[in-house]
Amino acid sequence: MKKLTKILALFVSVLMIYTLSPLQIFAQGSEGMPSEAEISESSEDEPPEDSSAAEGQEQSPDDTEDDSAVMSASKQTEQTETESEPVETKSEPAETETLDIQTQAAETEEDVAALSAEATVKTRFILVGTSKDPSETENPYQIWLDIPFEITEGTDAWEYTQTVLKENKYDYTETEWGNHLQKVTPPAEASGQIELEGGVTNGSSSSWMWSYNDNVDKSAHEYQVQEDDVIRWYFTNDWSQEYAGHPETFYPEAGNDINIVPDAIRPTDLTAWWPAFGGAMDHNSVKELGFAIDGLTGSEVFTMQKQGGWIDSFSDPIQVGEWIYVVFSDTIYKLNADGSVNASAKLNFLIDSTSRLAYADGLVLVPMKYGKVQALTADKLTTVWIADAPDQILLDDSAGVTVPRSQQSLSSLKVANGKVYQGSCTVGWDPRSFGGTFRALSLKDGSTIWEYSSNESGFYWSGAALLNGVLIVGNDRGEVFAFNAEDGSIVDKMTLPAAPAIRTNMIAVGSQVYFISREDGALHRLDVNSDGSLGALKSVKFSDGDSTASPAISDGKVYAAGSGVLSVIDAATMTIEKNYEFEGGAQGTPLVVKDKSGRTFVFFTINKEPGALYGVATDEDDVHTVFTPDESQQNWCMASVSISEDGTLYYSNDSHTFFAIKLSEKQITDDDSTVTIPEEELPATGESSFLTHLISLSFFALAAVTLIFRNRLKKINNK
Template sequence: MRFIKKTISVMLVVLIAFACCFVTAGAKTVDFRTPTSTEQANLRFALKLGTSYRDAPSPPVFADGYLVVMSGKTLYKIDAENGKIIKQAEMSETPSFSYTPVTYSDGVIYCPLDNGIVQAFDFKTLKSKWIYKDALGGQSLTGIVVSDGKAYTGFWNDETEKANYVCISTKDEDKKSTHEEKTASWTYTHKGGFYWAKSVVTGDYIIFGSDDGTVYDNKESSVFCFDKETGELADSIKIMGDQRSGITFDKDTSKLYFATKAGYLYSVKFSKGAFDDSSLKKLSLGGASTSTPAISDGRIYIGVQGESFGKGYLKIIDADNLKILHSVSMKGYPQNEVTLSVQDNKTFVYSTYNASPGGISIVDVSADKVSATDLFVPDEGMRNYCISPIEVSEDGTLFYKNDSGYIFAIENIENMEETNAFFAFFIDIFEAIASFFKSIFSFIGI
């Protein structure tokens, strides 16, 4: 049954691909047929794995038909079709508040765990491969980036405490040991540490931001560029406030984009290990941002905090001149990286928000009036605050979690109807062919 469903999904993706235009875009941009209305959005399943934000599941990662999630000290592999737990394994520690997802790369799951730990698991078997324990420890809130046989991540101890950014070889040197302890290939120690400071790799270099090392003062912090192999510092630039978002690199313009808690969006050109200081631009967003900029067709999409814990905003910004095109009011602060879906020459923005009920909002960027509407609202008992990105599978299903402890799968019901109609057509043909040959065989006495 699973094989049939997977085959259907693959064939549907092929059909959709022919129907869609080619998309050139930044991270978190898809051209799958995601649901675009409440009528299309159908709750495929909701799986409860935790009771509060302390043991809530991590944001789900979709890989090869499965969701990979951490909750408590357990790593789960879940069937993305029905929400059934396929395998589970014990981790050496818990994730830090379950804000940060695992990273999947080349058949390996990399888990960011508390007390400065990274643990690697085989995707197929969920057997532990190795473990890294950082000397300075800290919360593992920074997403792990894997490139050319190395894993990169940072840790955070406190606003004014030191913590490390590390490079770890992903090679499993001792295959007989499940908890082989790794040593970092290189480390960089920084006062204030690294909080949600997910790096970006371009060429031979890795780029990541940092906290400013002060308590709520919005002082100068830095964005660093290192040789990703040797750990040699190649360049750095000074910015204002804690840099607590991922960094996005636009290959078309060779520009880096990132935001800070001080409320600024920055852009700067980058080439061959050097920042072009003369090209550095910044825009006041009107509120803090820990949202990784998503870029598509010359526009930046980023979440911005509103007043206190009230409503937040989705800002749509011209990527060239950093001018705000739209400021869309949201139910809460969108602290995650948004997801973009381009369908029939229309761009739809999907985002969660850090407020109850903890659902999904959608913004049709091509509409005459650009505004956010509810795509999915969880039922009572499934509502809570939410800092979760949205994963998308090839069949257009959206996956996310909130602090209620539930993982949600929101499918496009029209995709299933189209798939069923597609296969019903071919079944009719096969039945007609079978009937034809049956009548011939009957006629000739076979």
């Protein structure tokens, strides 16, 4: 009996050791694995130099020299008169002595007069011309001269004008009543400038006009030029136009007549599922759905196709309340979920090729042509204000003539703390913009709070992130600005290596921003310090270039689209984990969607025909075509994708069609309510399916041995 007991105890001990040892090994292995928080990196890049230091300014010389000269001359006169008086004599001075005294006095007075006549004033002279036979939609005005000019104090503006024109080789003819320009002929070497005559060139309503410091209440010969005056002569093609000789502020188009109701009630109680580009004011295009997606296919809910020319396009949509808001050309539509029109309204101007709407405090904000912004109530589409366009950018054309270039509003609007932040740019045939503006508008009335302007580069498809009190935004010269959000002052600025254009939104995560540069196809992560200054930069190249899609960030992964690739990049290590390859370039921002089952999907467009909608599941390797338009609705496509709570995807292409495509919903049964883990996948506890089977088998063997031992014991007792 004792022998059997010892054998049984030994067997059980061995069995327990055999069973528990793998668990201990796996537990130790799990403890030894480094966590994400333990992985750290240090940037070798030096922090950018602070560019906000003020440059020294030249001091204007004071005018004490002339005063001293006059005082010296006066003293000399007094001294001469004193010396010429007879001392202790009653005789009359000789005739020659009297003449000498008078001569000296006369010469002294002439010297004083000469010195007084040499006093001058410093001014600025501007001469503005026009082009020949301009179109109705063209800003024809050109700056021919913009120069500093010093003139004798007391000179009237007409004499001053003649002097400046003669010195710069411009011929002129006076009007028949005099003291005013009738015709101006530029010098032969002034390429791009033409002879302009009032009432003749460009119609009978044309004329030469003048102003001093933008005042027009006096004739030129009636006004004496003063220190720091700006004297402006400008040719107007129609004297009745609202034009004061500033080409940068002149817009030939009046636009649609809009009834503005500043006091209209703003429906501030509305909630917005998709209030701005990217689905939120942070522009990070990530959404979670309350159901499981059943495959990467979609069905058409509705399409909205419009007729228009190459300048007409759809905006990016927003979703407020139960409605979808989208603009085509110069009309905003408030759509029901089925695509029917709930309401519509005209805009002051049509939108540019890209227009990213935004919603805030009951208002739908629409960026338009020239950089204007129109604010309408979300319920009735009543216009409450229209923000003025930023000044046009003055640039020299190929002939060297300074001409105004209007701006486009292609960037994302950001609304925060009662301010609307907007970027704009001046574009042409050059791959990069020529200039641009970044400004803050009042959400209350559309007035300009502050404005930064550049004639070197603009803000194209970009958008700002707000953190640590500064707005971080990039431009077409590869420059990253940190603007003080309150007053627009530049807190810091840095330039990317090789200065590639930045045409994406800045996506903030913690105290860092992520963005993509165009030419080099690189994702960048930039630290923003607590004082708003810019810190370390880390980059990874993922594409061959032409990358204009903003990154989307979810669960520590960055989804970046570019030429022929959609990349999944680890946000902490900035290393590429996975690439999805395709033909063509993805220029719209990818949409990341997490469904109820825990799966992650990415939807995007490719800029090629047929202008379809594509998607991937991150746990798979293939790119799927989610939806292909009908043949009449096929064209190229640069649109970004948005989604509603019910899984309807929205986008447009160059066929002037707006699409609503519904994803299929997977019906979850009781059997589907629990998640089945693949056999070889390691659960979070550190156990595996192999260990589970081993433990079960061991306890089964123990039970069998116990049963055998019990039977043997019974037999012994019976004996």
